[in-house]
Amino acid sequence: xxxxxxxxxxxxxxxxxxxxxxxxxxxxxxxxxxxxxxxxxxxxxxxxxxxxxxxxxxxxxxxxxxxxxxxxxxxxxxxxxxxxxxxxxxxxxxxxxxxxxxxxxxxxxxxxxxxxxxxxxxxxxxxxxxxxxxxxxxxxxxxxxxxxxxxxxxxxxxxxxxxxxxxxxxxxxxxxxxxxxxxxxxxxxxxxxxxxxxxxxxxxxxxxxxxxxxxxxxxxxxxxxxxxxxxxxxxxxx
Numbered sequence: 522x523x524x525x526x527x528x529x530x531x532x533x534x535x536x537x538x539x540x541x542x543x544x545x546x547x548x549x550x551x552x553x554x555x556x557x558x559x560x561x562x563x564x565x566x567x568x569x570x571x572x573x574x575x576x577x578x579x580x581x582x583x584x585x586x587x588x589x590x591x592x593x594x595x596x597x598x599x600x601x602x603x604x605x606x607x608x609x610x611x612x613x614x615x616x617x618x619x620x621x622x623x624x625x626x627x628x629x630x631x632x633x634x635x636x637x638x639x640x641x642x643x644x645x646x647x648x649x650x651x652x653x654x655x656x657x658x659x660x661x662x663x664x665x666x667x668x669x670x671x672x673x674x675x676x677x678x679x680x681x682x683x684x685x686x687x688x689x690x691x692x693x694x695x696x697x698x699x700x701x702x703x704x705x706x707x708x709x710x711x712x713x714x715x716x717x718x719x720x721x722x723x724x725x726x727x728x729x730x731x732x733x734x735x736x737x738x739x740x741x742x743x744x745x746x747x748x749x750x751x752x753x754x755x756x757x758x759x
Contacts, residue, residue, distance in 0.1 A: 550582070570593050
């Protein structure tokens with residue numbers, strides 16, 4: 522299992538989760554040409570594209586993918602806002618199967634309707650949880666092997682005076698290192714092998730601090746996604 526980051530910041534978020542010929546697109550917040558290039562110009566290789574919410578840094582190319590007959594999975598309200606309807610899409614069902622992927626939606630806490638996704642790969646038996654753009658995580662997952670999660674900012678790095686009105690929005694609608702740590706302490710981590718931190722702020726994050734803090738807490742492989750990089754989610758050092 523590998524995760525390729527096409528984009529992972531406030532300018533655009535889009536990831537390819539793949540195992541062999543199985544491929545899921547996680548969000549589509551980058552120009553469509555970037556997606557074409559990353560998948561070798563073969564849209565038919567995408568089993569489905571999971572769209573978390575309507576903000577352009579996550580959904581910029583969603584409608585273009587939909588118009589090109591790529592299956593889209595998202596919340597019905599998000600689909601309607603993006604002018605997508607039932608054909609080639611899965612909006613009404615909470616659980617769907619795409620090839621070797623079983624996908625279940627879960628509601629997050631953002632300033633618009635936002636979905637997280639439980640993903641199970643039938644062949645490898647791996648359980649993946651994808652969470653982005655949320656101020657809080659209310660779910661308590663069990664048996665997750667791979668966690669792909671937003672870690673947007675470090676609270677001590679936010680300068681309230683400079684950010685003014687943006688401060689309240691960022692703090693309430695994006696995941697801080699501190700809140701991620703608090704959540705991780707509470708959940709079942711017994712099956713966890715990898716954590717990938719995504720959507721780091723350009724100005725209010727510290728990649729090394731974030732990775733080191735989460736690694737020290739969990740004892741698992743921890744990586745921070747970077748634009749254009751691929752992370753192997755099968756490698757577990759002994």
